[in-house]
Amino acid sequence: MVRWENPGPWYGRFRDRLRFEVPARTKIPGLRSRRRPQGRGWQYLLSVKPPGCPTIKVRIDYLLPNPHVPHVIVNGPTDSPHRYHDGTLCMWYPQDPVDRRWTFSDGLLHLIGLIQVHLIREHLWRETGK
Numbered sequence: 001m002v003r004w005e006n007p008g009p010w011y012g013r014f015r016d017r018l019r020f021e022v023p024a025r026t027k028i029p030g031l032r033s034r035r036r037p038q039g040r041g042w043q044y045l046l047s048v049k050p051p052g053c054p055t056i057k058v059r060i061d062y063l064l065p066n067p068h069v070p071h072v073i074v075n076g077p078t079d080s081p082h083r084y085h086d087g088t089l090c091m092w093y094p095q096d097p098v099d100r101r102w103t104f105s106d107g108l109l110h111l112i113g114l115i116q117v118h119l120i121r122e123h124l125w126r127e128t129g130k
Helices: 014-027 108-128
Strands: 032-035 042-048 056-063 066-074
Touching (some): 014 108, 042 108
């Protein structure tokens, strides 16, 4: 029997998507995922409450042409030296060596942990200026 393989991005292949997100689904209550509006990419929606911070809504978008690169948008204050011009979080330098940044193989749960650490640092920066 010949099986059809979806040649599109990872999020179009159910098994690949499960492999990426199941560890996070077991730890993050209320985690939702969906195809982005107009079918352009994939999106995760969740709320986090980092220690010492208010509850924050998080949206993680995966877009073409780089479907392995997350774009993280959060609600709340946007003043931060570590945001891109469009308001997305700048959590690492894309040119950094692999051991200094998140990679897709690290998985969604690890990314969510890094998002929380980033939000704590932003919160402390807003309070102390450091």
